Amino acid sequence: MKRYVAGLLVFSMAGIAFAAPATCDYGVYGESGKSLVVISNPTAGGASAPERYTFLDGHRGDVNGNDAPVRCEQGVVSVRQPDGRYLAQAKVALRETPTRFTSHGTELAGVLIEPAQFNGKPPLVVFVHGSEKTPGIGGYYPLVFAAEGLAVFAYDKRGTGASGGDYTQNFELLADDAAAALDQARKLAAGRYSRAGFFGGSQGGWVAPRAAALAHADYVAVGFGLVMTPLEEDQQQVVLEMREKGYDAAALAKAREVTDATGALMASHFTAGYDQLAAVKRKFANEAWLHTIEGEFTGELLAEPEADLRRTGAPRHDNLNLLWNYDATAAIRSLSVPQLWVLAGDDREAPGSVTRERLAALKHEGKPIDLYVFPHTDHGMYEFVQNPDGSRRVTRITDGYFRLLADWIRQQDTLPYGTGERIP
Template sequence: MKHVVAGLLCLSFAGASLAASPSCRYGVYGETGKPPVVISNPTGDGAQAPERYTFLDGRRGNVNAPNAPVRCEQGAVSVRQDDGHYATQPAWTLRETPTRFKSHGTELAGMLIEPAQSKGKQPLVVFVHGSEKTPAIGGYYPYMFAAQGLAVFAYDKRGTGGSGGDYTQSFELLADDAAAALQEARKLAAGRYSRAGFFGGSQGGWVAPRAAALAHADFVEVGFGLVMTPLEEDQQQAVVEMQEKGYDAAAIARVREVTDATGAVMASHFTAGYEQLAAVKRKFVSEPWLHTIEGEYTGELLAEDETDLRRTGAPRYDNLNIDWHYDAVAAIRALDIPQLWVLAGEDRDAPEALTRERLTGLKREGKPIDLYVYPHTDHGMYEFTQDADGTRHVTRITDGYFRLLADWIRQSDKPPYGTGERIP
């Protein structure tokens, strides 16, 4: 089973505790008037995982990798120029304020990052994590917001990094944590910001709208999130798999019967639904697609023996306090503040078709929602190449995406934003 729902593994931030002493300080580097580069914590596992570089146009990679355009040596960051030579880049001066705050009695670690010099008050955005188990402090998203002149508050989710508590995927509890983070950010930045809200990526798309309502935020924006239940996410993933394999509508309808059965077991927290699951397995036993389904969890439940599922299914597959019927539509409908949703057009982890349909419906109801879709991007807004067997290879974060996020928060529309298409 995939270990996380709407996994933000594409966005995971491995904390400094996972790596040796960083070769360069995390932050923003670059000359005035030129596109900056962000140096952030590793995304790989292990003590020697390298730091990462991210450019505003979405190019990313490991610092000091062979032929990498960014080097870190003895604390100095250098970037390859057009002539092939590397030029040292100065570090931007940022005001970074570490803090600790509490949510439901658990102490969480946070960091407020502000431009050292700015003309007037800047918007304040709280970064809401996805489903990764690694900390957000030191990650590239907060610094990428700061590189575009925004004040940003990052915090390590409970059970990760410098925060206490146990890791969970309880959307309600995580929304409370995010609301507490915004309260702390407002206190630390008092008098220096204009409007305040949230950005949530992937699973953060379930958390951020709920947190916005709790914290009376001024805006919320979501990248590659979902407007559906976690049960529907599994079904939509299975449907996309079948479509990519060329199966017709009749076969896809039968797959939905299977995901309904696995979803019944999951939603019951492994207390019921076994007869329905056994029935669909018997019904479709001769179908070639039955054991090719993956989904979020369906493939692994199909492969399991019923006795094992009854005995140990819950602790293995349902131990993160997920509300499988979480009503994402209601959470969004409860908001009357501006929202930006940015979807990946070929997202396998968070298929966008149903989310786009529902957001369009909410727009017709009069909700102030802006919707963008980036074609030929996968989860995390990653562009990719694809082999004949369907295997994808990430190349970069799509150009224009980071600018869109920052401009929208600033209420400044300066298209085009790469290949992003605004859905009217």
């Protein structure tokens, strides 16, 4: 997951005209039992960006965008009907309880979102951020969960939104924050929920299992996450890039020498590894593939002179307290509660082959893990169209993904879930 990119996914959006900012309240709109739509905060573009709409079938876009099926005018949300007319939608009543809680001396902002009318006790899910810097409160995931009838606790990651502290990607600190969030959610929803756990997307897949162990959660669900170290993620991205370009096994082995060198530099926090990096750059200087590598960070390190890396490499490339050798497998192995892992079948940012192998091995050890893969989806569970130059244009979040998450958390099973495949 890119360290410097806000949001869960970035693709080419060339040619799309952005709408003027809307003025409707964030929330869930429509009639229960029918097609509901979530209005949430912008995922990119700053304060001037338009709000986003998200249907539970995965269709998303900008409110008031060109030919958008969702409009907001004078505070009224309208949805296009099959006959082309726009019909005003009522806001679904939800019980929202703002709160503040503390983790490691830092005050964090959160909100508990519950169905206004209870039919039994719904499960409680704490939403764990990915690498994005956008606030968790007002985002689409918590509101989608609420639209599915779950009780949800969302909070702004430290250093974002209304929370204090400095932004970080230190998984251990973020897991402590998430555990504190679940503790606060349990207090606020006492007596009104059945079981409580976490959902983590992308980088949240490194955080949620550790938080679950700390907070004694009842379950963990992860979307498009990884069971590997951040260093392995970079290596797997480079391998996938080269395979897509048609390079053979011999070239892949050489590329792994390069990622070993860049990884050693990162893992040392730029205190060692310069000689190793210089050696592989000399060794493969005449290889065409060396100058096309991107990865998570390898391409950036290869492109810079050693003098610049020695002088400013750490503050520019290693400034988020990332644990480069974080043992994700150990965090999962420590859990005995049910886990759901949902992978994108063609994920370029978080290639899933190694993750699938390790989850299969953990299942073989007896860990209660359910694994689903949605084919022809990229990071974020986005379906896409691949352009002739290899770039991708996203179309929607794949159908069935949101329903799978909600059903699994509810301990239900209403197959099929779109194109999702359950891996035995």
